[in-house]
Amino acid sequence: MSEHPVSTTVAPAPPGLPACALVDxxxxxxxxxxxxxxxxxxxxxxxxxxxxxxxxxxxxxxxxxxxxxxxxxxxxxxxxxxxxxxxxxxxxxxxxxxxxxxxxxxxxxxxxxxxxxxxxxxxxxxxxxxxxxxxxxxxxxxxxxxxxxxxxxxxxxxxxxxxxxxxxxxxxxxxxxxxxxxxxxxxxxxxxxxxxxxxxxxxxxxxxxxxxxxxxxxxxxxxxxxxxxxxxxxxxxxxxxxxxxxxxLGAPEDFGLREAMRLVARLSSVKDAPAGQGVSYGHVYTTPQATKLGLVPMGYSDGVPRHATNVGPVQVGRQRYAVAGRVCMDQFVLDLGPDTTAQPGDEVVLFGVGAAGEPTAQDWAAAIDTINYEIVTRVGARVPRIHLGGEQ
Structure with missing residues (x-):
């Protein structure tokens, strides 16, 4: 395995964008x-x-x-x-x-x-x-x-x-x-x-x-x-x-590699919901308790797999969640729990750098039974790529 340490420093997403792909x-x-x-x-x-x-x-x-x-x-x-x-x-x-x-x-x-x-x-x-x-x-x-x-x-x-x-x-x-x-x-x-x-x-x-x-x-x-x-x-x-x-056989850091893309969004809204509330199309998720629901303005038109419904791993702050309910064309929902401090505008990490504790493209691949290649290549054209480092 690699003898070279891998950087775990990540850059935050710029404010004001519904979503973006930060490419290091x-x-x-x-x-x-x-x-x-x-x-x-x-x-x-x-x-x-x-x-x-x-x-x-x-x-x-x-x-x-x-x-x-x-x-x-x-x-x-x-x-x-x-x-x-x-x-x-x-x-x-x-x-x-x-x-x-x-x-x-x-x-x-x-x-x-x-x-x-x-x-x-x-x-x-x-x-x-x-x-x-x-x-x-x-x-x-x-x-x-x-x-x-x-x-x-x-x-x-x-x-x-x-x-x-x-x-x-x-x-x-x-x-x-x-x-x-x-x-x-x-x-x-x-x-x-x-x-x-x-x-x-x-x-x-x-x-x-x-x-x-x-x-x-x-x-x-x-x-x-x-x-x-x-x-x-x-x-x-x-x-x-x-x-x-x-x-x-090994995570990226085991081979001296680090993920170059972070796919991030911003919470669009956070609202109270009662116990037993069906969430998104078909109500395939129901809140088990009174909670707060966070809306993420990304969907399958942006490359978020529809079959990530109820399983796609997402991070807000340092807390990990799964997609709650059906992934829609432009949005999906998170059940943030009753005690969340999350607010509209907070960064949502769909995938990023595993060594930094973030969900990864491989985590998404495992959740929906595919390969990490598909996860990164399917990110839609509506999602701006913001290139960091290099000669930018």
Whole structure:
């Protein structure tokens, strides 16, 4: 586990906002530095897809680069183009595409492209002809996940076509990569099997004349738990933002990470309620005693899961509560108890820094039977991101 202490200092939310997501860019920087230390001789590609897991694409990418990342990874090409438009010049890989997409801007902007299908290679080659530029590509192979990636006869054909295109100067095969199915369970037999399959494909590629500059397989979980899978480049995603990809094996602070996002709101009202009062739609919660109800102006349109009804963990002051009653589109209720001193305007923490005693994205994930990735990425566009630290 980590030898580096993790800061537990948190910044309060600014007054006057119904809700906001406070994003600590220094935490992202420090998380990447911790991942970089674990990566050994491998470089770090910080994955900033999905608006940097909800944290804000460009500020998070810049923070990751300050932490020592030398590559950035995104799923979709518009994300990569947005990074270039913001002046980011680091190598960027985009790997999930659809037929008919215009690859010319990617080549013009020096963006690396993941290739896993014959149609994608054909269309990238057409863009190379149109632009007069050599396409930088990474071959995505399926080693057992059964998702994106080439295998079997498709792989054999792609290798032959890539070798021919590279010999003609149309493409440069920069990388070869794959993705684990069970990296969050390091002892699962598929982990070893996929790694062996990956190495077999590397040998197959070499026989076809393809010798990539970078081989990459490790996601966050493998970066933290499987040094043998680091190869030339690791691709951490959720751990960049301070969330543990292996919560059964350790909390963020156990790996030298800290959560970068605090999702906070302000109490809109606090009012008396009698015992036996049904709360919110369907009255699925009833007050067991005379109490005070606090209204929080966030709901499922802001990313608060509707199935967090009666279970979502929330903190007001130093007191922990669960959502009381049905989560609505714009609001939910807390049963604050009869003796609360909470007032309208008080800060409500939905999730934040676990080492500071706050509820976490992992706590929410456990409460509703999902993963912490989903909790942070589902925070809605109506919730402003306020970036702290870094070069802001």
């Amino acid at each position: 860019l220094d935490a992202i920087r420090d998380n990447v530095a911790a991942l970089n230390a674990r990566a050994g001789d491998a470089e770090v590609m910080a994955v900033v897809k999905a608006d940097a897991y909800g944290h804000g694409l460009v500020p998070s990418a810049l923070a990751a680069l300050r932490g020592g990342a030398t590559w950035l990874g995104v799923a979709q090409l518009p994300e990569a183009l947005a990074l270039r438009a913001a002046g980011v010049q680091a190598p960027v890989l985009s790997w999930l595409h659809v037929p008919g997409q215009d690859f010319a801007p990617a080549l013009e902007q020096g963006i690396d492209l993941g290739i896993s299908t014959a149609w994608a290679l054909d269309q990238v080659l057409a863009a190379a002809t149109t632009t007069g530029r050599t396409a930088r590509v990474h071959l995505k192979v399926d080693t057992g996940l059964g998702r994106n990636g080439a295998w079997d006869a498709d792989l054999e054909l792609l290798l032959a076509n890539l070798a021919a295109a590279q010999a003609a100067g149309s493409v440069e095969v920069v990388g070869l990569f794959s993705h684990f199915a069970y990296a969050d369970a390091p002892q699962h037999p598929t982990v070893k099997a996929q790694q062996e399959r990956f190495e077999g494909i590397l040998e197959q590629a070499a026989r076809a004349g393809i010798r990539p500059q970078v081989r990459h397989l490790a996601n966050s979980a493998a970066t933290l738990t499987n040094p043998s899978a680091h190869y030339d480049l690791v691709r951490p995603g959720v751990s960049v933002y301070g969330l543990s990809p292996v919560p059964d």
